[in-house]
Amino acid sequence: MVEITALHKKYGDFTAVDCIDLKVPYGQVFGVLGPNGAGKTTTLRMITGLLKPTSGQIKIHGFDVEKESVAAKKVTGFIPDRPYVYDKLTAFEYLKFIGGLYQMPSKLVASRMREMLEMFELREWGDNLIEGFSHGMKQRLVFAGSLLPNPKLLVVDEPMVGLDPKGHRLVKTLFRTLADEHGMTILLSTHTLEVAEEVCDQIAIINHGGIIARGSLSELRDKSGRNEGTLEQVFLKLTEESKDERAAAVAERFGHLSE
Numbered sequence: 476m477v478e479i480t481a482l483h484k485k486y487g488d489f490t491a492v493d494c495i496d497l498k499v500p501y502g503q504v505f506g507v508l509g510p511n512g513a514g515k516t517t518t519l520r521m522i523t524g525l526l527k528p529t530s531g532q533i534k535i536h537g538f539d540v541e542k543e544s545v546a547a548k549k550v551t552g553f554i555p556d557r558p559y560v561y562d563k564l565t566a567f568e569y570l571k572f573i574g575g576l577y578q579m580p581s582k583l584v585a586s587r588m589r590e591m592l593e594m595f596e597l598r599e600w601g602d603n604l605i606e607g608f609s610h611g612m613k614q615r616l617v618f619a620g621s622l623l624p625n626p627k628l629l630v631v632d633e634p635m636v637g638l639d640p641k642g643h644r645l646v647k648t649l650f651r652t653l654a655d656e657h658g659m660t661i662l663l664s665t666h667t668l669e670v671a672e673e674v675c676d677q678i679a680i681i682n683h684g685g686i687i688a689r690g691s692l693s694e695l696r697d698k699s700g701r702n703e704g705t706l707e708q709v710f711l712k713l714t715e716e717s718k719d720e721r722a723a724a725v726a727e728r729f730g731h732l733s734e
């Protein structure tokens with residue numbers, strides 16, 4: 476469903492994403508983990524077509540994200556790490572706007588938006604201006620908007636930011652249901668390792684722009700040399716660096732600092 480080949484992204488001289496190859500099948504929840512600045516958001520933004528790769532290819536549902544960008548975007552939903560919504564619209568207006576962007580028939584938009592508001596417990600808020608919503612409500616509205624067109628791929632950058640414990644539970648159950656019952660592929664980046672541990676079928680750990688390990692939690696445990704332990708322990712083991720490696724990474728990013 477998602478096929479990434481030799482993906483690179485440079486910002487000036489700095490390489491943020493360094494030759495990522497990845498295949499994710501239909502119906503899988505795939506987690507992308509990594510320390511701050513590892514290149515997760517950059518990778519996800521290239522997959523959604525919001526950022527142009529320096530080189531490499533991304534295909535979604537068979538569509539080339541660069542050459543067939545509209546077709547690829549039509550089957551993709553995106554939830555960014557911060558909920559950008561138009562404060563002066565009501566929730567209904569916002570969802571109608573999203574339906575328009577995806578060129579959905581208006582009857583379908585009308586039924587789907589009620590379904591989505593119900594699902595995200597915003598049913599009574601449809602006619603209210605978004606400016607009166609809390610951060611968590613805005614985040615739930617963004618979820619509703621991204622699922623409105625029933626995408627084949629859902630890309631989620633930090634899904635849990637701003638959600639309360641009930642929201643966490645809702646989202647975790649939702650991801651599994653969408654993948655298991657609707658065959659949707661979900662690609663999520665998160666620092667909440669408990670979420671990755673609970674919902675992801677496969678996990679890739681990114682560091683300095685490249686994938687350093689990939690597999691199920693038990694496969695990652697094997698790679699890290701830990702037979703047991705939480706994902707947090709496995710993650711810390713796989714991403715730990717020597718002092719020299721850290722210094723080299725800082726020098727690569729910021730240049731050599733004078734003594």
Ligand SMILES: Nc1ncnc2c1ncn2[C@@H]1O[C@H](COP(=O)(O)OP(=O)(O)OP(=O)(O)O)[C@@H](O)[C@H]1O
Pocket residue numbers: 486491509510511512513514515516517518728
């Ligand atoms: N527009 C930009 N211009 C220059 N450098 C950038 C830009 N966007 C990101 N970077 C750099 O690219 C690297 C990867 O950033 P990215 O946001 O992809 O990391 P991340 O893994 O999502 O990090 P975090 O977990 O902190 O959100 C970082 O070193 C960052 O400073």
